[in-house]
Amino acid sequence: xxxxxxxxxxxxxxxxxxxxxxxxxxxxxxxxxxxxxxxxxxxxxxxxxxxxxxxxxxxxxxxxxxxxxxxxxxxxxxxxxxxxxxxxxxxxxxxxxxxxxxxxxxxxxxxxxxxxxxxxxxxxxxxxxxxxxxxxxxxxxxxxxxxxxxxxxxxxxxxxxxxxxxxxxxxxxxxxxxxxxxxxxxxxxxxxxxxxxxxxxxxxxxxxxxxxxxxxxxxxxxxxxxxxxxxxxxxxxxxxxxxxxxxxxxxxxxxxxxxxxxxxxxxxxxxx
Amino acid sequence: xxxxxxxxxxxxxxxxxxxxxxxxxxxxxxxxxxxxxxxxxxxxxxxxxxxxxxxxxxxxxxxxxxxxxxxxxxxxxxxxxxxxxxxxxxxxxxxxxxxxxxxxxxxxxxxxxxxxxxxxxxxxxxxxxxxxxxxxxxxxxxxxxxxxxxxxxxxxxxxxxxxxxxxxxxxxxxxxxxxxxxxxxxxxxxxxxxxxxxxxxxxxxxxxxxxxxxxxxxxxxxxxxxxxxxxxxxxxxxxxxxxxxxxxxxxxxxxxxxxxxxxxxxxxxxxxxxxxxxxxxxxxxxxxxxxxxxxxxxxxxxxx
Numbered sequence: 001x002x003x004x005x006x007x008x009x010x011x012x013x014x015x016x017x018x019x020x021x022x023x024x025x026x027x028x029x030x031x032x033x034x035x036x037x038x039x040x041x042x043x044x045x046x047x048x049x050x051x052x053x054x055x056x057x058x059x060x061x062x063x064x065x066x067x068x069x070x071x072x073x074x075x076x077x078x079x080x081x082x083x084x085x086x087x088x089x090x091x092x093x094x095x096x097x098x099x100x101x102x103x104x105x106x107x108x109x110x111x112x113x114x115x116x117x118x119x120x121x122x123x124x125x126x127x128x129x130x131x132x133x134x135x136x137x138x139x140x141x142x143x144x145x146x147x148x149x150x151x152x153x154x155x156x157x158x159x160x161x162x163x164x165x166x167x168x169x170x171x172x173x174x175x176x177x178x179x180x181x182x183x184x185x186x187x188x189x190x191x192x193x194x195x196x197x198x199x200x201x202x203x204x205x206x207x208x209x210x211x212x213x214x215x216x217x218x219x220x221x222x223x224x225x226x227x228x229x230x231x232x233x234x235x236x237x238x239x240x241x242x243x244x245x246x247x248x249x250x251x252x253x254x255x256x257x258x259x260x261x262x263x264x265x266x267x268x269x270x271x272x
Numbered sequence: 273x274x275x276x277x278x279x280x281x282x283x284x285x286x287x288x289x290x291x292x293x294x295x296x297x298x299x300x301x302x303x304x305x306x307x308x309x310x311x312x313x314x315x316x317x318x319x320x321x322x323x324x325x326x327x328x329x330x331x332x333x334x335x336x337x338x339x340x341x342x343x344x345x346x347x348x349x350x351x352x353x354x355x356x357x358x359x360x361x362x363x364x365x366x367x368x369x370x371x372x373x374x375x376x377x378x379x380x381x382x383x384x385x386x387x388x389x390x391x392x393x394x395x396x397x398x399x400x401x402x403x404x405x406x407x408x409x410x411x412x413x414x415x416x417x418x419x420x421x422x423x424x425x426x427x428x429x430x431x432x433x434x435x436x437x438x439x440x441x442x443x444x445x446x447x448x449x450x451x452x453x454x455x456x457x458x459x460x461x462x463x464x465x466x467x468x469x470x471x472x473x474x475x476x477x478x479x480x481x482x483x484x485x486x487x488x489x490x491x492x493x494x495x496x497x498x499x500x501x502x503x504x505x506x507x508x509x510x511x512x513x514x515x516x517x518x519x520x521x522x523x524x525x526x527x528x529x530x531x532x533x534x535x536x537x538x539x540x541x542x543x544x545x546x547x548x549x550x551x552x553x554x555x556x557x558x559x560x561x562x563x564x565x566x567x568x569x570x571x572x573x574x575x576x
Contacts, residue, residue, distance in 0.1 A: 003370070006370045007370045007371070007372060009370075010365060010368060010370035010371045011370070011371050011372045011373070013365060014362065014365045014366065014371055014377050015377070017358075017361070017362055017365075017381075018362075018377055018380045018381055020358075020440065020443075021380055021381045021383060021384050021440070021443075021444065022380060022383075024384075024395055024396070024399060024440065025383070027399065027406050028395055028398070031398065031406075039404045040403055040404045042409075043406070043409040043410065043413055044406075084289045084290050084293065085290070087286045087287075087289060087290070088286060088287050088289070088290040090286055091282075091283040091284075091286035091287050092283075092287075095282065095283035095286075096283075097280070097283040097284065100283075103287070107290075110294070110298065112561075112562070112565055113302070113558065114497075114500070114501060114554075114557065114558055114561055115501075116501070116533055116536060116554050116557065117302050117305060117554050117555065117557075117558050118298065118299075118300075118301030118302035118303075118304070118305045118554075119301070119305070119536075119540075119554060120301075120305050120308055120540050120547050120550050120551045120554065121300070121301040121302070121303075121304035121305040121307075121308055121551070122297065122301035122305075123541070124304070124308075124315065124547070125297075125300070125301055125304070140293070140296075140297045141297055141298070143289075143290075143293040143297070144290050144291075144292075144293035144294035144297065144298055146294075149290060175279070175282045175286075179286070200386060203388070204386075204388045204389055204390075206388075206389060206390050206503075206504045207503060207504070207533070207537060210537075210541075211537075211541050221388065222388055222389075222390040222391075222504075225388070225390055225391060225394065226390060226394070226508065236398070236404060239394075240398060243391050243394055243395065246388065246391060247387055247388060247391045250386060250387075250388065251383060251386065251387070254383075254386050255379055255383075258378075258379050258382065262382070262448050262452075265445075265448065266448055266449055266452040
């Protein structure tokens with residue numbers, strides 16, 4: 001076979017295999033463009049003309065509020081998590097102190113513990129602190145993120161030269177000043193990766209909001225998507241459109257940042 | 273001198289936000305959950321200390337604990353090998369020098385993994401709806417079936433749909449690990465193999481695949497551990513649109529698809545409010561995950 005025909009064969013093969021990944025998305029988008037009644041009677045393969053009407057139905061359910069809540073939760077979780085992780089990572093990577101390796105080992109160990117272990121008591125704690133039906137319970141667990149500390153420690157160890165820190169110190173820069181002005185400038189790629197991961201994790205979180213949030217005006221996207229069904233039980237088409245709209249922003253975000261996102265996910269699996 | 277004294281406190285100061293938040297919202301709930309697991313409590317009334325009764329009850333079939341663990345293992349055992357084989361095939365194709373638009377195809381196949389799990393469950397609920405679902409429509413159109421299959425109402429079919437759903441969601445995840453692994457294999461090896469006459473499929477089976485074994489082990493371990501945390505996808509697949517009806521079908525038909533975390537949620541916050549038992553389920557799950565992690569890490573160390 002010539003190189004050219006091999007290229008065509010391989011590319012066509014992978015395109016066909018990729019249909020497996022794309023088909024459910026396609027059906028979801030197409031179903032959202034039909035009248036509810038049509039979904040039950042005919043097979044829908046190409047986009048219909050009912051998109052605008054369905055969109056009005058979705059908009060009437062205050063889906064925008066769920067969007068806003070999800071955005072606040074994910075954005076605040078991300079900023080706090082990245083900041084706290086970077087600060088701890090700086091300490092582990094560039095300072096010597098007593099019991100350092102023991103403390104670092106303990107942090108790594110907490111990475112292994114499944115998040116559900118303390119769930120029941122966490123919910124009780126949130127009730128006790130009067131934080132039920134606020135967005136706080138959805139943010140607090142992300143602040144101390146063991147993976148983030150691990151990730152930042154590894155990165156700062158490799159990316160920030162000791163000489164730069166030393167010369168800044170000689171120039172009279174404080175430790176906190178070094179962190180903000182020097183370390184932060186060197187770890188931009190690690191910040192991007194960790195931000196994408198935390199944003200996605202908190203955006204997709206369902207179990208915790210399901211338990212601690214009861215007020216519809218506090219719903220996040222995953223909760224909002226599920227309740228579109230009960231508010232418009234008969235309107236399947238509108239619900240499907242809601243699904244598409246709720247899924248789209250993360251897909252776009254990760255399409256843009258997929259490279260650094262994947263780097264974070266595969267960290268540590270392959271030695272390096 | 274003063275400076276050095278001051279600096280000794282700096283790393284602890286930098287660690288303190290992490291430690292503070294971990295203790296307050298990670299460690300204390302974990303410890304308190306253990307205490308709750310030793311009691312009988314509905315969250316409002318008085319706690320009654322019951323010792324290890326909740327843990328003993330996990331062995332009672334009425335707790336559905338081992339049923340749910342078995343279900344979860346079944347889903348993982350069937351879907352994970354499929355995910356890995358398909359993910360590896362796509363990774364190998366993407367890595368070959370013959371494929372164009374690599375970044376695009378990599379992204380497309382990875383997208384299912386980042387879709388909100390809730391949306392995945394609902395999507396498959398709609399695809400396999402017996403009336404309006406695309407799958408039944410298609411099968412009817414081609415005359416393969418006489419009337420719509422009740423996919424989500426029969427235990428066997430519901431399990432098949434869950435496996436398909438997990439496969440769809442997960443193969444992109446295995447793909448990116450295999451891609452990372454392939455990128456780590458030195459090109460020289462393949463060139464040396466080509467000189468010895470091993471090319472194409474033969475080189476893949478005899479050289480590439482054995483070298484990817486650490487990746488395979490890693491993906492298998494994380495797949496099993498991640499599988500134990502399964503909740504949203506089956507819950508929304510079988511609870512269907514709107515949570516109102518979910519309580520009627522906990523775990524799907526005959527609880528065939530009840531996962532461990534779903535069982536914990538339902539025990540503590542769903543159809544009952546047995547906080548003690550719910551916490552015991554969480555600790556039981558943690559022990560099972562720890563066992564698998566332990567075995568897995570041993571395997572992984574031996575391989576690499």
